[in-house]
Amino acid sequence: MYDYKTIEQKWQKYWQENETFKTDVWDFSKPKYYVLDMFPYPSGVGLHAGHVEGYTATDIVSRMKRMQGYNVLHPMGYDSFGLPAEQYAVQTGNHPSGFTEKNIKYFSEQLNTLGFDYDWSKMISTSDPKYYKWTQWIFKELYKDGYAKYIDMPVNWCEELGTVLSNDEVIDGKSERGGYPVIRKKMKQLCIDQPKFAERLLEGLNEIDWPESTKEMQAHWIGKSIGAHVKFKIDNHDLDFTVFTTRPDTLYGATYCVLAPEHEYVDIITTPDKKEEVLEYKKVCASKSDLERTELNKDKTGVFTGAYAINPVNDTKIPIYISDYVLASYGTGAIMAVPAHDERDYEFAKKFNIPIIQVLAKNFIGSGSSEVRSDKPMTERRVVNAIIKHPTEDKYLCVNNKKYNWIDFVMGGIEGKETPIEAAKREITEETGYTDFADLREMEFIYYDTFYAAHKDVNRHITCYTVVGKLKSLEQIAISKEEQDIADIKWIDKENLIDTLTNEAHKYSFSLLMKGEGAYTDDGTHINSDILNGLNKEEAINKMVAWLEERGLGSKKINYKFREWIFARQRYWGEPVPIVHLENGEDILLEDKELPLVLPELKDYKGHNGKAPLENAVEWKTYVTENGIKGVRETSTMPGSAGSSWYYLRYIDPNNDKEFCNQELAKHWLPVDLYMGGPEHAVGHLMYSRIWNNYLYDKGLSPVKEPFKKLVHQGMILGENGIKMGKRYPEFAIDPKDIAASYGADTLRLYEMFMGPIEDSKPWSSKGVEGAKKFVDRVWRFFTNMENITDNNDGSLDKAYHTMVKKVTNDFETLGFNTAISQFMVFVNVCYKTMKCPKVYAEGFIKMLSCVTPHLGEEIWEMYGHNNTIAYEPWPTYDEEKLVDDEVNIAISVNGKLRNTIKVALNTEEEVLKDLALKDEKVTKYLEGKEIVKTIIVPNKIINIVVK
C-alpha cells in the first residue's frame, strides 16, 4: 500500500534541500515561461479548496513546461495588507506585522504540504517595506506625471468604519465588510485619473487571450459612449447649461430637461413659488444612500423648477425639472429628455403629463406583404389599421383576403381631413359592417411600410397610424357585395394572433399593445424633425452634430462611466502615501532616498472621529523641509489594490534595491504567459494592474502593453449538496491540510483536477476523493510491481500509450485536466488487462502523471533506478503512426438511424464499403421494398443509406 505520509514528506524535504524549483532568471539560454497565480491574502483561516484548484492547475502547467525545456518562473507571494490584520491591531494594540508574518508562515506551510513547485526565493509580501518602497516609488511617478492628484469629489463615506470606501467595497449601499450604511459626501480626495487610460484599456482588450465575459465586464465598466454635448439657454436668465446625449438626432423630440438635484444651477433658476418644493426634494435626495435611490428605481420622482430651457433647434420653451434619475456624477449632470425614445424619460413624462413627440418611426420598408415593383410608380398614403377586440371574448377582429389568403387587421386609407379614429371607424364598418365601438384610441407610435398594391397597380409608401379599441356589441349593418367578395371576417384568439397575421407591421403593433406601449428605442426614420426628416439614426446624428457645431451650440463628445480611482483610505495597515502637506499650502513628494516611508509603531491603531489612524502618530506626522518649512505627512494610506497592481514585475527581480525590476529581466520575462485566479477580480485587481502597467509601459518601464497574455478563472468549489457555503466566502470550507493528511496531497490534487472543467463551478464530493485515492493506489500497485514492468516492448501497448501522450499533452496545454486524467485512467485500465507494461512506457506515463501527483511520480521514478528528480526529465513524445489501428469500425445507418457497425481494414475504398453495407443482413432488412435514393460515405467513419 502506498504510504503517502512518509513519501510526500520525503520529497517535499528533497525539493527544499536541493532547491529543485529555484529559477535562474538570468538564464536566457532556454525559452521562458511565466506562470502566475493571483497571490492570496494570508488570512488566518488558511487555504480553501478553491485556492488548491487554481494552484494545482498552474503547478501542472509549470511542471510540464519545465519538462518541455522551458525556463519556468512560478512564484508565490502574499497580498498582505488588509483589514483582518488591521482589526487585530486595533483590538490587541499589537503591530499587525507579527500577525501577518505568522499567517504567511502558516499559509506557506500549507502550500508546501500540497507539493507545489514554487520558487520560494522569489517570495514577496506587499506589506514588507522592501516591497512597498517601490509601490510608493511608482505612486510618486504617477503623481509627478499628474495621474495621481487631489480633487474634490463625492465619495462613499462609511461613518461606522470611519473611512472612505471604493465603489467595489460598497455592496447595495452597504459596506462590504460589516454591512454598515454608506452615504455620499464631498471630500478632497487623492485620486488616480483612470479615465485618462480608458481608451487604451479598451484597445488592449483586443489583444489579450482572456475569457470573453471578463473582457466584456471590463469594457462595460469603462462604459464608453459616443454622443454630443448640447447647450441649452435658460429662459429669462443669462445662463446656459450643457447636456450630454448619445442621441442628438432626437433633439426635436426633447420636451423637457432634467438637472441632477445637486446641479449648481438648481438654486439659481428655481422660481420663488417652487423654492420650497425643490428644497424639500433636494433634502430627501441628499439623505438617501445609493441603495435607497436604486430601490426607489421603480417609480420616477422629481420636481418642476418653474424655469424653462430653450430647445436650440426650434426655440421651444421646455420645462426644467430636477430628478434623482439624473446623476450628478455622470456626463454633465443634466439631460435633455426625449420621452418618445427613452424609457426613463417616457416613464417620467407619463407621470408628469409632459408632451411626448415621436421623432423616429419604425420602418417596415422591405418587409411588407408583397414586394415593391420597380416598374411601378410610388404613391404616398396615410393609413390606419385597427386592433379591435371582441365584445365578450379574448379575440381580435381580422379580415381574410380571399385572393391572396392574407389575414390582417382591418386597414385602410385616411381620407382628407379625417382623424385616424374616424378613418378606422369608417373602414371597419365598410369592411365588416360593425358599428358599435367603444374605447377607441390612437396608439402612441406610427410606423412606415412600403409595398406593391395590386388592386391599384402602384407601389405604396404608407405612414401608418394604429387605432385600438373594442366592439360594444356585434351589431352589424349590411356590407357591399364587392367587400364581401374581397374578404371574410375572422375572430382570432389572442394566443394565435401573432402566428396568424401575415403583415409584419401588424404583428409588431399587436405585440407592442400586449407588452404595453413605451419608448421606441430602435433605429427608424426621422419624422417631425425638420432638417432630419427621412434620415436614419446614423445619418441624422451626423447631420445634427454638424448643425450644432456650426452654430456653436454643441459638439461631438465621448463619455465614460469610468471615474477617478480614490486612492486613499483612512486605515493604518496600508502603504503610507509619500506626500507632505506644507504649512504654505504646498504639497510635496518625498525624495527617493526617503523611501520607504515606513509605518510607525503606534499605541493605538484605531482612527478616532473618522480620522485616519496615522493621525495618532504625532511625531511621525510632523515634517520639516531642509528650508525649515513645517508640514504634516499625508495620513491616509493606499488602498488594498495598490501593491497587487504591479507585483508580477517584482517577482522577476524581488531583491533589487536599485530599481523595482531590472529592465533587462523584465524584457525577457514579461508578459505573464498564464495567469490564473478567481473571476471576482475581473474589474478590480485586473483593471488596476492593467492601468499601472499601461502607465509604466508609457514611461518605458514595462516592456509590454498588457501584462497578462492569457487569463483563466478557476470556478468555485461548492459544498457537497451543490450549495454555496455562505455569501461572503462562497468557497467550500475544507482545510486542504486535513484532506492532505487523510488522503495525501497527491490524491487531493488529482481529485480537484478530475472534478470537471477548471472554469466551472462544481460541488465537492467526498466519494470522489475516495475514487481519486483508489486511482493513486492502483497506479502504485501496478507500477511498483517490477513483475509488471518489462524491458522489451512487444507493441501491445503502443496505441494506448501514444494516444495517451498525445491527449495528455494537448489537454494540459489547454487546461483540460479532467480529460487528461481520464486518459491516464484508460491507460492504466489497459495495463491491468495485459498485466505488463514496457519500462519506457511506464516511465513516460509516470513523468506525465508526476505533474498532477508529483510525490508519487518522484518515488516511482526513484524506484526505477534514477537518482535525480523527475522534474527536469524530458517530456514524452508520441508517434502519430502508432495512433491508428489497421482496422476501423464503421457505422452503417439507414435514413440517419444507426443499424449496424462493421469492422473493416483502414482506408477501405468507398465502393467496397458500399457493397459491404448493402449486403449486410441487419441493413438489408431495412432496405426491402424501398428505393435507394442516395448513399453517403465518410471514409473510416460512417455510411448513410437514404431510402424512400
Place this chain on the structure above:
RNA sequence: GCCUGUAUGGUGGAAUUGGUAGACACGAUGGACUCAAAAUCCAUUGGUAGCAAUACUGUGUCGGUUCGAGUCCGACUACAGGCACCA
C-alpha cells in the same frame, strides 16, 4: 430590466470541422477471494417492452437547416454569475 454563461444517465462529467451520444469516474447490482468484513480483482449498469435476439425511445422546450444535429440557425424556459436610472 440589461449583459454573459450553462442545461447531456441516479451523480460529477466525455464527445475534432455536424458523422456510432453517455468516454472516465462515483454510486448501484452481481460474481471471485475471505470464517467474515474491509481492501482488491472481474462483470453489468440511460429509459421502456421482452427470457432473449431485438425494437422503440433518449442530450431543458418548440420549430428550422441537413442524407445525418448534443453540436448550426430561430423562438422560448430554467438556473448561475455580473451590471443596474450611465442619458
